[in-house]
Each structure stands twice: as C-alpha cells, then as structure tokens.
Amino acid sequence: MLRSTGTRSLLKCYSRPLSARTSYSATSLKSRSLVPLRQLNNRRPQVASSLSRSTISSLLYATKSSTPVDKIDRESEKIYAQQKLESHPESVSTQSSVRHVLEGSKKEHKEDEMMGSLKDDIKTMKDTxxxxxxxxxxxxxxxxxxxxxxxxxxxxxxxxxxxxxxxxxxxxxxxxxxxxxxxxxxxxxxxxxxxxxxxxxxxxxxxxxxxxxxxxxxxxxxxxxxxxxxxxxxxxxxxxxxxxxxxxxxxxxxxxxxxxxxxxxxxxxxxxxxxxxxxxxxxxxxxxxxxxxxxxxxxxxxVKHGSDAADHDHDAKWQALEREEIERRAAAETAAQEDGADDEVEESEDGKEGADKSDEKK
Structure with missing residues (x-):
C-alpha cells in the first residue's frame, strides 16, 4: 500500500522544503504591472484577460456604484413639495442665526471689500x-x-x-x-x-x-x-x-x-x-x-528742419543787406541831384557876374 502512486506523490510533497514567500516591494509591484516586451512585439491577437493589468487601473474597475441604502419614497416627496412653509415670527430673534458671527456686519464687509480692492490695485502697480x-x-x-x-x-x-x-x-x-x-x-x-x-x-x-x-x-x-x-x-x-x-x-x-x-x-x-x-x-x-x-x-x-534753418537765416540776412543797399543808393542819388542843382545855380550866377563885368568895361 505504501508503494502505490498516491502515497508516493504525497510523500514527495512533504519531503520538499517550504520556500519563503517573497515580500512585496515597490520594485516587484512595478515589474508586475509592466507588460512583457514579448507581448507587445507579438503580432498575434491576444485575449484582453491574458494581458497583465496594473494594480491602480484594476482598482478603478473594482469599485462600482451601488444602489442607495434607503429607498426613495416618491409619494412622500410629492406631498412635501406641495406643502407651504409656515412662518413663526415669535420664535425668530437677532441671535437665532449664525450669519452675524460668520459674515459680520454689511458695513464692515463693504469697507473691507473696498480696501481689499484698493490694496490689490496698489499691489498690482508695485508688481508692474x-x-x-x-x-x-x-x-x-x-x-x-x-x-x-x-x-x-x-x-x-x-x-x-x-x-x-x-x-x-x-x-x-x-x-x-x-x-x-x-x-x-x-x-x-x-x-x-x-x-x-x-x-x-x-x-x-x-x-x-x-x-x-x-x-x-x-x-x-x-x-x-x-x-x-x-x-x-x-x-x-x-x-x-x-x-x-x-x-x-x-x-x-x-x-x-x-x-x-x-x-x-x-x-x-x-x-x-x-x-x-x-x-x-x-x-x-x-x-x-x-x-x-x-x-x-x-x-x-x-519750424526749421536741418539745413532749412541756415538757409532761412541766410536769406533773411541777404534781404536786409539788399534793403540797406537800395536805401543807400537812393540817398546817394538824392544827394547827387542836390549837388548838381547847386553847381548849376553857381555856374549861372558866375555867368551873370561875368556878363555884368563885361558890360561895365564897355
């Protein structure tokens, strides 16, 4: 009975030393998530399940949206939607809300907002x-x-x-x-x-x-x-x-x-x-x-530009000199005419005196 095939396989299983399980590490996870190079280079069509998938991508598919725990009562919701809210002014006071604690007064809020915008503008100008x-x-x-x-x-x-x-x-x-x-x-x-x-x-x-x-x-x-x-x-x-x-x-x-x-x-x-x-x-x-x-x-x-300024001054000077020359010539001609008239008068007077003397001698 001990020499049967079943007993021999059982004895061989117990006689093998137990190998320690390899610890998980970042390197092992990375190597497992990588697709073998031979699978990428293989041109034969492969089944999608045979390719190894990364741990993160598999976790994304693992979670599924489940149905809510409490069932939605559509009838009750319709009833609540048709009801009107009742007001109770007697139970409302200035301290019945936390809005004044969280937001503060409106005046302070506006002042803070205005000063904040002004500070932001000044900061923008400083940064610029x-x-x-x-x-x-x-x-x-x-x-x-x-x-x-x-x-x-x-x-x-x-x-x-x-x-x-x-x-x-x-x-x-x-x-x-x-x-x-x-x-x-x-x-x-x-x-x-x-x-x-x-x-x-x-x-x-x-x-x-x-x-x-x-x-x-x-x-x-x-x-x-x-x-x-x-x-x-x-x-x-x-x-x-x-x-x-x-x-x-x-x-x-x-x-x-x-x-x-x-x-x-x-x-x-x-x-x-x-x-x-x-x-x-x-x-x-x-x-x-x-x-x-x-x-x-x-x-x-x-309006002067380039050499036009010098030309303008040069022309003005020549025009002034020309006016002076014309005035000088006119004055000289007037003086010459006056001198000529005086000479003629003197000559005429000299002629008269000479004629008078000749008459006296005769």
Whole structure:
C-alpha cells in the first residue's frame, strides 16, 4: 500500500522544503504591472484577460456604484413639495442665526471689500513697476536709455516757457530770445534722431533672439527688425510735430508686438513688463515735448528742419543787406541831384557876374 502512486506523490510533497514567500516591494509591484516586451512585439491577437493589468487601473474597475441604502419614497416627496412653509415670527430673534458671527456686519464687509480692492490695485502697480524679475544689466541700461528723453522733453518745456515769458513781458527770464530759440531748435532734432536709433534697436533685438534660437526659429521675427527702422528713419525728414507723433505710434505698436512675441515664447517672460515700463516713460516724454511745442505762439514758432534753418537765416540776412543797399543808393542819388542843382545855380550866377563885368568895361 505504501508503494502505490498516491502515497508516493504525497510523500514527495512533504519531503520538499517550504520556500519563503517573497515580500512585496515597490520594485516587484512595478515589474508586475509592466507588460512583457514579448507581448507587445507579438503580432498575434491576444485575449484582453491574458494581458497583465496594473494594480491602480484594476482598482478603478473594482469599485462600482451601488444602489442607495434607503429607498426613495416618491409619494412622500410629492406631498412635501406641495406643502407651504409656515412662518413663526415669535420664535425668530437677532441671535437665532449664525450669519452675524460668520459674515459680520454689511458695513464692515463693504469697507473691507473696498480696501481689499484698493490694496490689490496698489499691489498690482508695485508688481508692474517693481521689475523684480528683470535682470540687473538690462534694467540699468533701460533706465540709462530713458534719461535722454527726459532731459530733452523737460528742456523743451522749459525753453518754451522762457520764450513765452520773454514775448509777453519783454523781460528775459533765463536766456535771451535768440539763445532760447537756438537751444529749442537743437532739442527737438536731437530727440527725434535719438528716437529713431532706439526704435531701430528694439527691432534688432528680435534679430538677436532669432540668431540665438530663443523659443525656436520663426522668420517673422526678421520682419520685426526690418519694419522698425523703415518707420523710424523717415521721421527725420518730417516736421517736428509729425515726427514726434509718428515715433509715439511706433513705440506703442512695437510694444504690442513685443507682448505677442513674449506670449509666443520668443522673448523672456519678464520682457513684456520691462517694455511696458520703458514705453510708458518714453511715451510720456514725447507727449510732454508736444505740449511744450504747442505752448509757443505762432509769432515765435519757427519750424526749421536741418539745413532749412541756415538757409532761412541766410536769406533773411541777404534781404536786409539788399534793403540797406537800395536805401543807400537812393540817398546817394538824392544827394547827387542836390549837388548838381547847386553847381548849376553857381555856374549861372558866375555867368551873370561875368556878363555884368563885361558890360561895365564897355
């Protein structure tokens, strides 16, 4: 009986050593959740149940929504829906609610809301003009680039005020009329020329970012660098007022272009805020120059541009010299005519005296 097949298999089962069960770990779970590579590469159709599934995905399918424990009584709900709520004013007091504890009074809430919105606006302005994210070197160079605009704008307003004061009162305040007019004629061309350089430089920044491959490559950025100088440099040939207005619009348009480039990832994230602050101060300077230019009276406003100023002065001088020469010649002719008349009178008198003497001798 001990040599039968059943008893031998039973003895072999007891004679084998029991192997310890492997502990669960993150590595084992990860390896179990992975699909074997041979199953992915196998082109034969397989049963979905044969593929191993991750533990998390299997848990998602394990839970199912069960029916509610309490059954919904539709009849009772219809009855409650048709009933009207009864009011009991005698049982209501100011302390019967927790609303005043949680929300407080309406006046304090409005004041807090108003002060909160004001504080948020102030914080937004601080964050905008704070420029905390802008690197130090671009920030210093940008501030240095705005200073010439501020100097020329304030100088234009000051000289315009000086000229108006001199023309209205006849008393020279700080400069003489000729000196103030000369400095004013120098301020605006300097500002317009400097603005053309800055606009061209802002367009060239996109070329540099394109060459560096910042945010990928897009040939549209080359167009930004070409349009900017094409708009900036012709302003040197315009009258001063039109040139300032054109450059103001060019700065605004270029700011919106830089904002779009920043949104697309073509510029650093801080570049849009940086450009907003600089464009704000530059635009204010241009408007201030236009205001100072408009303060001048039409009698003192001489629109000069480039070599036209020198030509205008040269023509005025020649006209003055020509008038003086005409007056001098007229005076000389009048004097010559008077001298000729005197000579004729003297000759006639001499002739009469000679005739009288000859008569006496006879």
């Amino acid at each position: 003009f704070g420029l905390k994210d802008v690197p130090r070197e671009p920030l210093l160079l940008g501030i240095a680039g705005v200073l010439p605009y501020a100097v020329t704008s304030l100088g234009t307003v000051f000289l315009a005020y000086d000229l108006n004061h001199t023309n209205s009162t006849g008393i020279e305040l700080f400069f003489s009329r000729e000196t103030a007019q000369y400095l004013l004629d120098m301020m605006l061309p300097i500002q317009i020329g400097y603005g053309a350089v800055i606009i061209s430089f802002l367009g060239a920044i996109h070329w540099g970012l394109e060459y560096a491959g910042y945010g990928g490559h897009s040939h549209r950025r080359f167009a930004y660098g070409v349009i900017a100088p094409a708009v900036a440099w012709p302003t040197l040939l315009m009258p001063h007022e039109y040139a300032l207005i054109t450059q103001f619009l060019a700065f605004i348009f270029q700011y919106f272009t830089d904002v779009q480039a920043t949104v697309r990832g073509w510029c650093p994230p801080w570049y849009s805020t940086y450009r907003f602050v600089l464009t704000f101060f530059v635009g204010a300077s241009l408007v201030l120059s236009l205001v100072g230019r408009g303060q001048l009276e039409q009698s003192t406003l001489r």
